[in-house]
Amino acid sequence: MDVEILYLRMRHRLFVSPDQKVRIKDVAQLVGPDDITSTIGQLVIHKITVHDKTIVIIDLMKVLRRLREFKPDLEVQTVGPPQTIIEVQYPKSKITGIYFVIVWVLLFIGSGLAIMNFHEDVSMQMVHQKIYYIITGKQNDYPLLLQIPYSLGLGLGMVLFFNHIFKKRFNEEPSPLEVEMFNYQQDLDQYVIMNENKENEKKANDD
Known part of the structure; x- marks a missing residue:
């Protein structure tokens, strides 16, 4: 039986809006079987709230724990940086x-x-x-x-x-x-x- 392997690379920076749901496909690049990457990419990894203020760090370990919960038998190979910086962009007042x-x-x-x-x-x-x-x-x-x-x-x-x-x-x-x-x-x-x-x-x- 072939082992399903997913290759994952965390993105360096992501810009989001307040109250946005951050999915795995937003914080990471996924390479693997199409059915797996499309399903895993839709998993919510974080929900932006007012308590997050302007910066949120999504660590690789948090993503791996979410993947383990969803599909324990999936083999994941990681490359690149170990975290993604999420910057929350709030509406800015216009300069007169x-x-x-x-x-x-x-x-x-x-x-x-x-x-x-x-x-x-x-x-x-x-x-x-x-x-x-x-x-x-x-x-x-x-x-x-x-x-x-x-x-x-x-x-x-x-x-x-x-x-x-x-x-x-x-x-x-x-x-x-x-x-x-x-x-x-x-x-x-x-x-x-x-x-x-x-x-x-x-x-x-x-x-």
Whole structure:
């Protein structure tokens, strides 16, 4: 008699709505006989409630226990990560135009002050004056011939550095900001997983 084998791979992240029923097919990829994967995929593994708040961790062991309850003789081979991070997406309030303008102005002023303070620290105006004197042999306290192209080049360099202008991307390579955001998300996911495991251990000890 052939042994029925199910291959299971947990997904990394899943976005759900409040009060949604999370099924095994939502948190894992299943490979095996069609009749088994279709039936097992419909099994409910978790029901989102208000107590879950925004993050839920579905551990592989919880999925295996559910499979064991449903079909004890099924052989399961697991690959990939040992848990799935479920993020509950609640309705977000829309940002009005006035708040958008306020945030935009604050960011514009803050970034402008940061650039000006940096230039003041490195004496950029003095550098431009010396470069202008070396090129022309004349003293000029305001060498606009250098400062204007430098300012335009600074803005263009920032656009090329972040690989975006509004929603347009110049190429498929991720920008340094996207790489940093990815690394931050990875660290955040690891923290959430570790913190969730500690909370589960504490609940088990209390019980």
